[in-house]
Amino acid sequence: MESGQVVDLFRAFAAAGLRVWLAGGWAVDAIVGRQTRAHGDMDVAVDIRDLPSFLELLGERGFVVTTDWAPSRLELTAPDGQVVDVHPVTFAEDGSGRQAGHGGDVFHYASDGFVVGTIDGSEIPCLSAGQQLRFRDGYELRAVDIHDIELLRKYR
Numbered sequence: 001m002e003s004g005q006v007v008d009l010f011r012a013f014a015a016a017g018l019r020v021w022l023a024g025g026w027a028v029d030a031i032v033g034r035q036t037r038a039h040g041d042m043d044v045a046v047d048i049r050d051l052p053s054f055l056e057l058l059g060e061r062g063f064v065v066t067t068d069w070a071p072s073r074l075e076l077t078a079p080d081g082q083v084v085d086v087h088p089v090t091f092a093e094d095g096s097g098r099q100a101g102h103g104g105d106v107f108h109y110a111s112d113g114f115v116v117g118t119i120d121g122s123e124i125p126c127l128s129a130g131q132q133l134r135f136r137d138g139y140e141l142r143a144v145d146i147h148d149i150e151l152l153r154k155y156r
Helices: 003-015 024-032 048-060 129-135 143-155
Strands: 020-023 042-047 064-069 073-077 083-091 097-100 106-109 114-119 122-127
Touching (some): 003 048, 020 024, 020 114, 024 042, 024 114, 024 122, 024 129, 048 073, 106 129, 122 129, 129 143
Parallel strands (some): 042 083
Antiparallel strands (some): 073 083, 083 097, 114 122
16 A cells, blocks of 8 residues: 555545554554555554444445454455455543454553554554554564564654
């Protein structure tokens, strides 16, 4: 995905009043304030209460579900090849969140794990550096993960 596509989608999410945050590699770039590598998709954390409206909005833009691992994640693909990897999050009153994992695992989002970053000069809600570092622990790291971790450590 290209940066302009990310900004365009987040403008649409905001206009619809949806609670959505960048995650994954694009969130790293939002924290850094510039694109640091190519991205094959856009990972997002979505408030589970907004998930039906979120999916409807993407559907209106031609996205279809291409991977369904509900309730842990969905992947949607547009005719032009854009891919959005969706992570539904259930929020507690204190602002923390929980995402169901594949196979019964649970991913925890700290209440301070949600911040604002910048893509192409536009402010974009995203996961904090600390939250992203927590999510890059416990699995075999790929080259992109090592790249992201090095950047995130500078912004923690």
